[in-house]
Amino acid sequence: MYADGLGIRPVLREMARELAGHGYYVLVPNLFYRHGPAPVIELPDRLGEEVRPAVFARLMPLIEAHTAERVLSDADAYLRFLTAQPEVSAGPVAVTGYCIGGLAAVRTAAAHPGQVAALASFHGPVGADGPDSLSKLTAEVHFGHAESDLTPEALDELNQVLDAAGVGYTSEIYPGTVHGFTMSDTDAFSASGLKRHWDRLLPLLGRALANG
Known part of the structure; x- marks a missing residue:
């Protein structure tokens, strides 16, 4: 489970526990570990518009430093870690991510087509690497887009790329949502958007990891 740009904090731990409660071993990596333990900067209890500019002024250099090369190098390590844990079943894994974590999830799935069986991204810039990256996907995919992030x-256009690549997917705009809608500690939060996220994510994992 790749965090959004705010990184690991109570809301991510809550979401990981929710997912683990369905029987999954959940790894939530600190994307910014090169800069220190999480949280790498002090975060407010709630991210409102009045504090967002100052918070992201500090976070953007860390986000920009987390290059595609670093994402892939880290993903290799995360997958090695998971396969070495005695509690983890043999078989495929799933990756899910939020915001920039959604792009990290896409990159991970594209780089490990034989291992990643399910990919989900929510309000993430999934097409940022271009059509070639999406054409490498073999996982079953769900993309949940914020209404403010993507026009119909x-x-x-995105779905046509997925069709051309032969990817099994669902890709939809969540009505009435803005970027960050899954995160209950931000002003972007949408309770209906978060519920829709679980309604899409859990069946996807159930199908893709059923033989794990």
């Missing part, structure tokens, strides 16, 4: 026309 852009959604059609």
Whole structure:
């Protein structure tokens, strides 16, 4: 489970516990471990518009330093760790991510087609690496987009790329949502968006990891 740009904090731990409660071993890596333990900067209890600019002024250099090369190097290590844990079943894994974590999830799945069986990204820039990256996917995919992040026309273009690549997927705009809608500690939070996220994510994992 790749965090959004705010990193590991109570809301991510809550979401990981929710997922673990369904029988999954959940790893939530600190994307910014090169800069220190999580949280790498002091975060407010709630991210409102009045504090967002100052918080992201400090976070953006860390986000920009987390290059595609670093994402892939780290993903290799995370997958090695998971396969070495006695509690983890043999078989495929799933990756899910939020915001920039959604892009990290796409990159991980594309780089490990034989190991990653399910990919989910929520309000993430999933097409940022271009069509070639999406064409490498073999996992079953769900993309949940914020209404403020993607126009219907852009959604059609993205889905055409997935169709052309032969990817099994669902890709939809969540009505009435803005970027960050899954995160209950931000002003972007949408209770209906978060519920829809679980309604899409859990069946996906159930199908893809059933033989794990």
